[in-house]
Amino acid sequence: xxxxxxxxxxxxxxxxxxxxxxxxxxxxxxxxxxxxxxxxxxxxxxxxxxxxxxxxxxxxxxxxxxxxxxxxxxxxxxxxxxxxxxxxxxxxxxxxxxxxx
Numbered sequence: 001x002x003x004x005x006x007x008x009x010x011x012x013x014x015x016x017x018x019x020x021x022x023x024x025x026x027x028x029x030x031x032x033x034x035x036x037x038x039x040x041x042x043x044x045x046x047x048x049x050x051x052x053x054x055x056x057x058x059x060x061x062x063x064x065x066x067x068x069x070x071x072x073x074x075x076x077x078x079x080x081x082x083x084x085x086x087x088x089x090x091x092x093x094x095x096x097x098x099x100x101x
Contacts (some may be wrong), residue, residue, distance in 0.1 A: 015049040018056050027063045030075040035059050065090055 022032060035056055042052045059076075066072045070090055072083050079087075 011050060015053045015056075018053040018060075022056060022060055025060055025064070026067070027060055028067075028075055030077070031063045034076050035063075062087060062091075 022035060025032075027035070038059065039052050039056055042055065063076065066074065066079075066083070066087060070086055072079070072086065074083060
């Protein structure tokens with residue numbers, strides 16, 4: 001049997017690490033369920049561990065911003081257009097700060 005050389009050892013178990021982070025986060029139980037459903041959807045469409053972990057992490061961070069930074073405190077499935085616009089504005093402001101604009 002041929003062994004496969006792993007040139008990216010830090011990518012091993014990246015999805016499992018994200019699951020642990022999600023489980024231990026202060027994200028609401030409903031949002032954790034929604035994120036898990038989205039993960040399952042991504043896997044069902046052929047996405048790999050790295051892609052699913054990346055998107056899961058980004059959504060988990062957005063949940064934190066919604067709760068702590070923007071003080072919206074709603075679950076993802078209860079957001080309205082105004083809430084999403086506030087979230088996008090927050091993300092754009094962070095992006096502007098990071099790029100020095």
